[in-house]
Amino acid sequence: MLTIIDRYILKKYLGTFLMLLLLFIPIGITVNLAEKIGKILESEVPLIEVITYYGYFTIYFANLLFPLFLFLSVIWFTSKMANNTEIVAVLSSGISFYRFLRPYLIGATIVCIGALVMGMYLAPMASKGYNEFSYRYLKKGKSDRDQANVYRQINDNDVIFVSSFNAANKSGTFFTLEHFEGNELEYKISANRINFNEADSTYTLFNYVKREIGKENDVLITKSRFDTIFPFEMDDLTPVNYIAETLNYNELNDFIDKELKRGSSYINRYEVVRQKRWSLPVSAYILTLIAVAVSSKKRRGGMGVNLAIGILIGMVFVFFDKVFGTMAEQSDFSPFVATWFPNIIFGVLAIYLLYGAKR
Template structure:
């Protein structure tokens, strides 16, 4: 790398970190103003718990969320300054092409992308788990029906199915449970119980008023009892189907969950697939946003940084809009979630290519 490359790369990273450090305190200040009354109403909640359990993880989550925006604004700010100081003119006169000029930018974008990928796939999910638990305990009151499911069925394997009339996650108990085993289309075994309760300490289920029916070619065997302690190939976690659950899983755990759910016959996993694909697509956008930002500010423009910043924020707003719409549409059953999640990058990738070709000329 040349001295010029180190100069641009250093400015790239320093301005990016500076922009990120400006955005995060603003987000924290707004959040404190909204939640201060909820923090004060609980006498058992300490300042240490608020900082360590909530705001530490809040900063991790929103630093990762703001990363593309901070990167885009940073590139616009310091590249505009290079143009206004006629430094870009000097580089052009030295026969440095636009493609060569992008070289240190791409190194910077690569460093940011690698860091964002590690954050998205492993750090942020574990952080979100702690933050969401804090919010459920001290900030958000559980909505009616949020902690329970009704008329729930699940395929455990190719031959086994379960059904629950209702299940409450808060009390870890449910009503009217049944487990069925099939040989092809023929029922071979059925277990029913009026109540089922999960004993987390021992990792077993307690069944009350149970009945077991075994079906043979010429006769059936029926037995019953008051209490039965047993284990199954599922836990209460497998009964949950919420987007917040996907945000709390590291990528390896999320992929395993999706794979198991597919084998169990869960029809719509797009909510989880959107979260999985988004963890890669958002960091990769660093390259696309960098090209657009450099191409917009490569040449000196009348109005300087103000015009460039306004134009950049407008483009960023459109990108974020596309991103949110694609996430919502990608979670709909029956659609290709991978295509929807990557659609904003495809569209803005084409836009970046257009700006790149135009800037080269």
């Protein structure tokens, strides 16, 4: 059962966090709009699409930076309580320091659950709208799917290779498909160019060559142009780099399973996204404990000192998160270790700081 003190601290915890979000999100929107307004006007984007875009931007922005906002908000109101000697009064009444932490942990649980729901379902939807608007109006002529040397295993029997891929016209150059039965190569298809026809979901191959592997002699079939059907679409071959961010958790799990079977070279990037869906909400507890430990003591410099320390720790946390995430995306470094390592390091720091704050 919540006491008066619990309700008082919990109200400040959630209220200050929401207030900080409401203050910084308009600033983020204003800065983004000032940067993009020229391209928006040049593209003559309908007003309703601009409003929708900034709705997506709000969710995207809040989900991305909520740990930092939460950290600063806890430091802010806890420092204010310390300066007003409210914390001294609470502890002098016989309440232990760890009991004093209970409303903070309850607040962190509420934020964690909200962040989980947002990260699993709302943020992917917002990320999709945010990125689609950016590539449609703000990055004209630039495609995230123009790639070189695309190699994919599309099912248990077929492996394909495309030397280069152009997303704008859905075409590739120097295409090959190898079909296996067990470990035996049955046939190989090659073409100088491949085009995907959206109207009927067929493919056109130019300078088509099919080599059927025989026990004694191979059969060679050549055509200058050949229309056919394959068990894949161009979007499946070269998914956009941000595709994982746009999928809810269930869809992301299915997508990663499919990409593993296809031998995708971007598996680590997708795994980092999946692990962050869990690690970021959990960071609410760790950052809350650090913030309380840093700001519960009344300092000579007042709130300014606590905020300075908090901003420094917050920046280091973001730095660790970005560096290890990038390491996992671009190397064989474990995505699980990369995403949870900052939480582990700062969890140890939280325990150390809490011990010092209790003393």
